Amino acid sequence: MRAHPLFAPGFRAKPWWWEAAEPVAGPPVALPGEAEVAIIGGGYTGLSAALTLARLGHRPVVLDMEPIGYGASSRNGGMVSGALKLATGDLAATLGPERAERLIREVAGSLGFVEETIAREGIACHYTRSGRFVAAWSRRHWEAMAARAEWLAAVTGGRVWMVPPERTREELGTDHYRGGMVVEAAGALHPALYVQGLARAAARAGAVLIDRTRVTAIARQGDTFRLATERGTIVARAVLAATNGYTGAATPWLARRLIPVASSIIATEELPAETMARLFPTRRMINDSRRVLNYFRPDPTFTRVLWGGRARFGPVTPEEAASVLHGFMTAVFPELRDVRISHAWTGNVAFTFDFLPHLGVHEGMHYAVGCQGSGVAMQTWLGHRAALKIAGAANSETAFDGLPFPTLPLYAGRPWFLPLVGAWYRTRDRLDRMAA
DSSP states (O other): OOOOTTEEEEEESSOTTHHHHOOOOOSOOOOOSEEEEEEEOOSHHHHHHHHHHHHTTOOOEEEOSSSTTOSGGGTSOOEEEOOOSSOHHHHHHHHOHHHHHHHHHHHHHHHHHHHHHHHHHTOOSOOBOOOEEEEOSSHHHHHHHHHHHHHHHHHHSSOEEEEOGGGGGGTSSOSSSOOEEEESSEEEOOHHHHHHHHHHHHHHHTOEEEOSOOEEEEEEETTEEEEEETTEEEEEEEEEEOOGGGOOTTSHHHHTTOEEEEEEEEEEOOOOHHHHHHHOTTOOEEEESSSSOEEEEEOTTSSSEEEEEOSOSSOOOHHHHHHHHHHHHHHHOGGGTTOOEEEEEEEEEEEOTTSOOEEEEETTEEEEEOOTTOHHHHHHHHHHHHHHHHHTOOOSOOTTTTOOOOOOTTOOSOOTTHHHHHHHHHHHHHHHHHHO
C-alpha cells in the first residue's frame, strides 16, 4: 500500500474484526447429491437456521459462494439492537395498530434471543449489554425521540431516557449533537467472532457447511428443489434463501425485492486511554438520528474508534470510503483530526422497499431477509424462525407471517436510484439542521 497521510503504517483495506477472526475457506467438503434442507447463505441467518434445524434432529446443508461468514456478518459494526428503522406511526398506518405492535414486540425480543444463543453455545465474542445512545441531529429530532421514549421503554422492557442538549457530554465527548436518547436494551459484540461461533455451533450440532460453492439456479421439481451450483447439482426437500445484501440471479423474485446498499467502516489507530474515556464516557454504542446516519463505537478493547456510515450511494473502494468517513468522524470529534486510520472496509446490507425484515415462503422456497443495516439480532432470530417453520416445529405464529413483500415496477435488483435517494436524504438532513 502506497504511503498516504491519512493511513497508518500497515494500513489494511479489510475489516479490523478479521485480525481476530478472518473468514477462511474450510477443508474441501464433497457436495452431497441430496439434502433434507439446503440453506443458501452462510451468515447469521443461514447459520442460525442451520443450528436450530440440527438441534431438532435434521441435517441441513449450508452453501456459500465465499468462506462461511465472509459477508456482512463479519463486516458490520457489532451493534446488537432489537429495533426497527421504520417510524412507529408509519408502521401502524401501514399494518394496523395491533399488527404493528406485535411486530415491534417480536423484533424487540430478538435481542434476548441473541443473548440466549451466545450463552447456550458458549460463543466468546466480547458480548456486553452496553446500551445505545441515539444522538439527536436537531432539536426537532430530539423532540420526536422524547415523544416515543416512554412507549419504547414499554416495548423493549428496558429503561429509556432523554439526555438534554446541555448534558450531551455525559454520553459523548462532543458538542456536535443536540442531546439524544439512551436505550438500555442494546448490546455490543465482535461480529466476526460471533459468526465464527455460530458456524462452529451449527457444525457441532450436525449441520454441513460448504463454502466456495455458488448456487447458480434453482428449479422446482414436484416436491423437491434442484439446485445447480458451480460444483454440481443438489436436490433438496426444502430451501431457505438467506442471502440478504448478496442476493443474486439464482433467486430473481427475491432480488427484485431487496436493495443492496454499501456501508463502510473505518478503524482508527490505537488511542490513549484518556482520549477514549473522554470520547465514550459510558462506552455505549452510538448512532445519530440523520437519514444518512453515522454509527460508531469504541472497539471491544477500548483502544480505538470504529466509525461507520454511507460514504457514497454507489460503488466505492475502502480507500475512498476512508477519506469520507474520516471527515464525518472529525466533524463530531475534532480532536481526532490528526489521528490516522488502520483499517477501512465495505460490505452490503439489504434494505427493502417497506423498510421491514421479511420472513416467508414463495413458490415453496423459504426466505429470511432484509436486515435494514440492523441484522445482528434480527437475522439471527429470523433464521431461527424460518428453521422452525421448515421443520414444522413452530408452536406459534410469527408477526411476519403473510406480510406483503413489495417491489417496484421494472426493478430487477440493480438500485440505479440510490444516488438520487441519497442526495435527497442528505439535503433533508441539511434542512433539518438549518431549521434548528
